[in-house]
Amino acid sequence: MTGSWTGTPRRAAPEPLEGPVVGTITGGTIIWFALFLLQLPFYGWFSDHGHTWWIWTCLAGGGLGLIGIWYVRGRDAAIKRAAATAADQSNHANGTDSAGHPDGTR
Numbered sequence: 001m002t003g004s005w006t007g008t009p010r011r012a013a014p015e016p017l018e019g020p021v022v023g024t025i026t027g028g029t030i031i032w033f034a035l036f037l038l039q040l041p042f043y044g045w046f047s048d049h050g051h052t053w054w055i056w057t058c059l060a061g062g063g064l065g066l067i068g069i070w071y072v073r074g075r076d077a078a079i080k081r082a083a084a085t086a087a088d089q090s091n092h093a094n095g096t097d098s099a100g101h102p103d104g105t106r
C-alpha cells in the first residue's frame with residue numbers, strides 16, 4: 001500500500017505520549033494570563049501602534065486554557081476510573097478483592 005503523494009508505504013501511527021497533561025495545560029494557562037496582566041499597563045502603547053490584538057490574544061489564550069483544564073481533568077479522571085474498573089473486574093475474575101486479598105478473607 002502506498003502513501004498519498006510520497007510513494008512510501010504507510011505505517012501505523014505511534015501510540016500517543018502520555019505525560020503530565022493537566023500540569024502542562026495549567027502551566028500554559030497561567031502563562032497566558034500572566035502575559036495578559038503584564039501587557040495591561042502598556043495598553044496605550046499597544047493601542048497607539050495598532051497592536052491591541054496582542055493583549056486580547058493573551059486573554060483568549062487564558063480563557064481557552066480554562067476550558068482545556070476542565071477537559072483534561074475530566075479526561076484524566078475518566079482514564080483513572082476505567083483503569084480502576086478494569087482492575088476491579090480482573091480481581092473479581094481471579095477471586096480477590098480490590099486489595100488483592102482472597103474474597104472473604106483478611
